[in-house]
Amino acid sequence: MASLDDLKKRISSVKSTQKITKAMKMVAAAKLRRAQESAEKGRPYSDKMNNIILNLSGGISDIENAPKLLSGTGEDKIHLCVVMTSDRGLCGGFNTNIIKKAKLYFQKILDEGKTLKIITVGTKGYDQLKRVYGDKIIERISFKESKNVNYFDAEKVGNIVIEKFEKKEFDVCVIFYNQFKNVITQIPQEQQIIPLKTINEETNSSDDNYEFEPEEDEILSNLLPKNISTQIFKAMLENSASEQGSRMSAMDNATRNAGEMVDKLTIEYNRSRQAAITKELIEIISGAESL
């Protein structure tokens, strides 16, 4: 059994760890509210953008000449995966879940004999992927300096993707991120952004005729790059809300576990103290008896 002093030290160190996790939980909770708010506020923009593109692409008559960003290159050989993770750790399964999802997809791509290229956004994703897929990572981006998620960062990522597409470096682009459902649940998502998957169920655009100014294809070719940035921005917002939510629940668990540990250690401490006292008493009594 550990000595009384050792137990005392352990109790105090667990207590100070608990203090830290508690503080982190509070901070995450405060940040979560803000992140959640901006994720919700950002939704109308991306929804509207999607709507307009749906309406536009529904009206396109000449599929052959449709912009490449919409219809794809016609091939399916090189896949570019944008894996979006956080820059900081201690957020439970947040990063691991994205990576797990991404790795499944990577394996599928490689099994089919296709080429894989990876862009990591956020340092944690790079750390987890570099060991196995290090040679596949062509770019790593991190926004450690920017405090809040902002559109310009998303635009930067979007521009890199578009530039690579125009150089014909890949055929299909998929982004991975966590969708924020609630504090406890975040759902890892894979979303294909190039070529754009239009959801055909919702196209009821056949009966409304739009007037376009300038021409349809010109609008589309201007709009599609913007849409990519918008989708990435949406993913970033969802991600940051998910990160804080995940961290909050992870830190909540950690605080509770630390509490349990302190209780256990305190009982052990009291028991061994009592045992020491009893032992001393027995020694005194048996000493007195022998006289």
Add this chain to the structure above:
Amino acid sequence: MSEEYSLEIVNPEKSFLSKDDVTEVVVPAFEGEIGILKDHISIISFLKPGIIKIFSKSGEDSYYVNDGIIEFKNNNLSILTSLILDLKDIDKEKILEIKKSAEKELNKSEINDQEKYLLDQKIEVLKSIN
């Protein structure tokens, strides 16, 4: 019959403005200004840098936009833009900053005609604000 329709302006961060009593909106479309009244035909168009003028029952408002897309459908006008500034409480320094970066951009050699046209427009509009 009422002459009003609804307008929503959104930027990536949030829904910027939403109004139900708009009578006319003048937007700087790519090929010239368009005024949109009620029951206009469904239209999708691009914006160039310029001023959006909104006429409503409660008065007249103007905003500066950097770029954008408008969609008008069933008497709902949506404007999507990445940067929008209210002309009433405009930040002079911000305007200067945007103007400077536009001028810098204009001096670059690898620039096509369309970009040049847009940047010229932008500088022109910004000058008129200041």
